[in-house]
Amino acid sequence: MKRFLIPLTLIGAALAVFAYNYQGYCRGRCTLRGFGLFGPFELSMLLLLPLLLLFIGLLKWRRSRRRAASRCSCGTPLAEDWSYCPVCGASRHC
Ligand SMILES: [Zn+2]
Numbered sequence: 071m072k073r074f075l076i077p078l079t080l081i082g083a084a085l086a087v088f089a090y091n092y093q094g095y096c097r098g099r100c101t102l103r104g105f106g107l108f109g110p111f112e113l114s115m116l117l118l119l120p121l122l123l124l125f126i127g128l129l130k131w132r133r134s135r136r137r138a139a140s141r142c143s144c145g146t147p148l149a150e151d152w153s154y155c156p157v158c159g160a161s162r163h164c
Pocket of ligand 1: 142143144145146155156157158159160
């Protein structure tokens with residue numbers, strides 16, 4: 071759980087910096103350019119957000135996959151250093 075909190079904190083910090091910069095950018099230039107037009111900064115934001123979501127999804131997927139791997143096909147949870155299931159005797163990597 072703690073391992074997952076670190077990237078989340080980093081993402082939160084990155085989003086805060088983005089929001090701050092975006093606000094400053096809008097105050098300075100959006101009035102000159104007008105609304106409705108996408109500049110390079112807005113476009114990079116639009117591209118970065120799905121990438122960020124994809125990254126979070128990948129982390130969750132890897133976590134759930136690891137959890138599934140530490141469980142025998144009979145349903146017994148296996149410790150990291152166990153090679154065989156203590157209940158049914160099946161190999162961990164089958
Ligand atoms: Zn088993």
